[in-house]
Amino acid sequence: MTRVQLSRLPGERVLITGGGVEDQLDLAALPAYVRAREDDPAVAPRWVWDDTARWYPPLLAAGVRVARCHDLRLCRRVLRRAPAVDGRLLDGDESAHWDRLGPAAAPAHPTLFAADETSEHLRADLEDARQLAAVAASTEATRLGLLLAAESAGALAAAEMTYAGVPWRTELHERLLTDLLGPRPLRDALPPVLDELVAEVRRTFGAPGLNPESRTDLLDALGRAGVDVPDIRASTLRQVDHPAIEPLLRYKKLAHLFQTNGWTWLDEWVSGDRFRPSYQPAGSSTGRWSSNGGGALSFPVQVRSAAVADEGWVLVVADVAQLEPRVLAGMSRDSALARAAQGADLYQGMVADGAVATRQDAKLGLLGAMYGATSGESGRMVAGLTRRYPAAFALVDEAARAGERGQVVRTLLGRGSPSLGGSWDEEPDGPPSDLQALDRRRRAYGRFxxxxxxQGTGAEWALCWIADLRNRLWRLGGTGAIDRRPHLVLFLHDEVVVHAPAALADDVAAELEQAAAGAGRLVFRDFAVDFPLSISVVSSYGDAGKDKRKAGT
DNA sequence: GTGGTTTGCGCC
DNA sequence: AAAGGGCGCAAACCAC
Known part of the structure; x- marks a missing residue:
């Protein structure tokens, strides 16, 4: 695979390097250049650039789609933390700038201040050579190479999803809001239903000026009513018997909708009947994505019914049941757990295996093992399951012990956990309470x-899944721009949504399955683990997974 | 006033 | 029902 590095030069120029050849062109001429090379698979290269979020959106806007890239910023971060990489191989010209590089700002929110001039014009070819050398010299070259390719493909998918957007029916969303909250209020005012609820809460508490958002106000009012609670969480309040609680909880729920996914959210994030969130690949240290605008990874079930496919199109929604337990089975090569993972419901598989009495016990025990539960029912369940699935439970226990010793751990493909900085093994010289604090910190890092x-290996599986999927969808589509073919519009850790012409729904479903199976083989090689999908073909995202929910837990 | 932290709730 | 991991976001809160 040819690699072509792109670097920005001063004066809106682009430096093109690769295969010992150098060339320059105007930035404005880049889309045509890239399109020409992408059109012929024989010469389509892997594009190497500092940041996909900086280079790819203008290409997409010009109607140019790219098959492969190498995102130097993301990959450098992976290599910097990877235990199997000799960090000295990453040092060299401009390397301090590369280390400091942050993500490019989303196009919708350009930075107010110009980025520093030098970091805009870093030499991609020099950095690419360092990264290739660092991978090649590693004992984990194959796995790291896969991780870097997946990470980069994910960055392409992220840019494409932001470009295409989730089809969104503003009028449906507005109707939903008006039904629950009343008409849209004037600036700074509360919608009528919230207004009325505040009045009711104040009346019932006999506290005229009470602010239901204020912890202090609520604790005071509850105190006067003879109720003593440690906090004002909904789950705590639900156990309190007082006539103000019911309207207060109703207020909290509706106020949250109003504040986070109300009219203001619509104004800011939905335009032209598309919701365009901004993703940040590997925004979490585990490699999971985060979202720094629009809240794509956390928009509530409540408003999903406003995501509706275009006329003649459908949403194909797929999610992996119990991704992380399956990943644990694969990475630990625990054949008993892998056997339980055959079929649609891993927890039920554990029951059939005779390991636990009920599905709920299986779930509690496995989640407890992965999250580090020590007490309660979950903790007790962990002990029993350790005997049935020794390899799986030993793997997470060993990771926890390494963390407690202050050591770095790694995912299956080689992503390293962030280290704790220098103060870890300092001798505590304070009172005994410091020792306890240190111990708590140690345990907390062990749980992490x-x-x-x-979680990190799960994210790697998911990256491989969407990396393969985006190319499969592209091949399905025939001709035309990316959003005129079947294309990804949403990715939520273990779930994807594809927007596709209705006639292609079955083909999309088949590609989803094949990509999932392929991801399992890529990450776990010869150790077979099932990754069954539940797939819904729907017009409205709100209708996805309904059967599953009905049957679930 | 501003900026950073805490709290509570949404998602996986 | 809560417990354990990772996030984002909005408002309250607190220090400057």
Missing amino acids: TRNFVV
């Missing part, structure tokens, strides 16, 4: 590393 290995 315990979860890191599973």
